């Protein structure tokens with residue numbers, strides 16, 4: 001299926017070059033698989049060489065090691081991948097990111113900076129590397145992965161949440177600016193997703209943050225990847241892989257008082273349980 005551009009042209013995924021940051025694992029890797037399945041030339045960016053090379057081999061992708069927090073490294077990686085694939089970037093999926101929950105009073109200053117550097121600037125740097133060319137050509141698709149924690153302030157996410165709110169704010173501005181220039185702009189709001197990141201994140205979650213999540217099972221990365229593909233095909237701005245985050249994205253400010261009351265109750269119970277332990 002073709003993704004039709006606002007200017008009437010069309011983005012044929014079968015001949016497109018798709019770059020996925022964070023493409024060596026989780027949501028990024030699942031999306032890379034689907035893009036490759038549609039015939040796109042796929043390029044992956046991540047830091048860890050071994051895992052990146054294994055993912056690239058599996059997907060049949062080109063790959064470059066780069067830290068997305070490093071503007072020069074990302075710009076260089078994108079330029080090299082475009083040269084290697086013989087085609088400029090048509091689709092960017094900015095999935096590289098990390099989450100470190102914790103109590104505000106206990107988190108170190110460098111964690112706040114790291115979340116902004118990787119989750120926000122890492123997304124921005126990739127966008128800055130590909131958007132000028134897309135604007136020149138009058139077509140392209142850019143999708144950034146935010147989070148449910150970018151829709152509502154959640155206990156334990158005082159470092160991660162603001163970085164994902166920033167990604168959302170950036171993509172909202174870009175939607176307004178770039179859609180009239182023929183680009184598709186999308187932002188993804190996943191709930192908990194069963195990936196290595198979630199496993200790592202769970203090691204740091206305060207009991208109160210765990211209690212808010214309750215017994216809701218994480219969704220598979222493949223489901224997020226499928227939602228991203230539908231978002232690209234249908235040029236959707238809001239990409240929500242489940243009904244809960246969709247409702248939050250659409251009606252968040254209305255639901256906020258109810259959610260806060262429910263979440264505060266769970267936090268209270270978790271604290272009482274902790275006190276009695």
Ligand SMILES: NC(=O)c1ccc[n+]([C@@H]2O[C@H](COP(=O)([O-])OP(=O)(O)OC[C@H]3O[C@@H](n4cnc5c(N)ncnc54)[C@H](OP(=O)(O)O)[C@@H]3O)[C@@H](O)[C@H]2O)c1
Nearest residue numbers: 022024025026027046047048067068096097192193195197
């Ligand atoms: N899993 C969830 O529950 C969940 C929920 C909402 C939103 N998200 C968001 O979804 C995105 C993907 O997360 P995931 O769950 O798929 O995690 P994941 O499986 O841990 O994958 C993260 C990917 O990002 C790469 N990465 C991390 N830091 C990087 C950096 N500084 N520079 C370049 N690449 C970097 C990792 O490779 P290297 O470590 O080798 O660099 C890996 O390829 C993230 O933005 C995350 O915040 C996840």
